[in-house]
Amino acid sequence: MTGPFDSPHLPRPPVRGFIFDLDGTLVDSRLDFDAIRQEMGLPGGVPILEALEQIEPARAQHSHRILERYEREGAERAVLLPGVPELLEHLNRLDMRQAIVTRNSRAMAEKMLSRCGLDFDPVVTRDDGPVKPDPWAIHYICRQWRIPPERVVVIGDFRFDTEAGRRAGTITVFLGGEHTAEPPGDEQADFRLDSLQQADRLLQALGLPIIPYRPHQESTRHFR
Numbered sequence: 001m002t003g004p005f006d007s008p009h010l011p012r013p014p015v016r017g018f019i020f021d022l023d024g025t026l027v028d029s030r031l032d033f034d035a036i037r038q039e040m041g042l043p044g045g046v047p048i049l050e051a052l053e054q055i056e057p058a059r060a061q062h063s064h065r066i067l068e069r070y071e072r073e074g075a076e077r078a079v080l081l082p083g084v085p086e087l088l089e090h091l092n093r094l095d096m097r098q099a100i101v102t103r104n105s106r107a108m109a110e111k112m113l114s115r116c117g118l119d120f121d122p123v124v125t126r127d128d129g130p131v132k133p134d135p136w137a138i139h140y141i142c143r144q145w146r147i148p149p150e151r152v153v154v155i156g157d158f159r160f161d162t163e164a165g166r167r168a169g170t171i172t173v174f175l176g177g178e179h180t181a182e183p184p185g186d187e188q189a190d191f192r193l194d195s196l197q198q199a200d201r202l203l204q205a206l207g208l209p210i211i212p213y214r215p216h217q218e219s220t221r222h223f224r
Contacts, residue, residue: 017097021156029074075111083197090211101137132160135168
């Protein structure tokens, strides 16, 4: 990166859509990836989904049950991260398309979204096709929206989010800070934020209106 808000990769066409990662970006489920790997007997730091594809079927099946248990428990304690409701409602007022691409299961994603009062369409999970860093899900959403990737922003808290966005041809935003659970590898992101509470800085850099201050506003939390 050349800097958090002076990226040379910013395209000329106006932004029309935002694709978010879910856990660690919009919500916090406090998943302990090191504990998951340890219980599965996987080496530290390896991507879990990719590692499960490389082990023998019986062990992989057992490990998937472990992952599902951790995800279920995480979904039951998920909370919205700071700055999320304000940003999503503002993007809704700007008529921005909004979607989710997550490496989580559909069951976990739907439970977290329901618990946190969020409703996105589409929501693409690992149950639907190739997972990030493959750009398949991003291309799928852009085709659905009929919006070219260069007019879409991808926001996530892990290097696979940035890699998938870059491979798809979108603007990429790495979200760091205390809720980032894994080593980020954010060097290739167009922008970096420590929290979505800093979203106004990103909006300004994208040429979009900043979030107006509206105290005590009720949330609709439905995002298209």
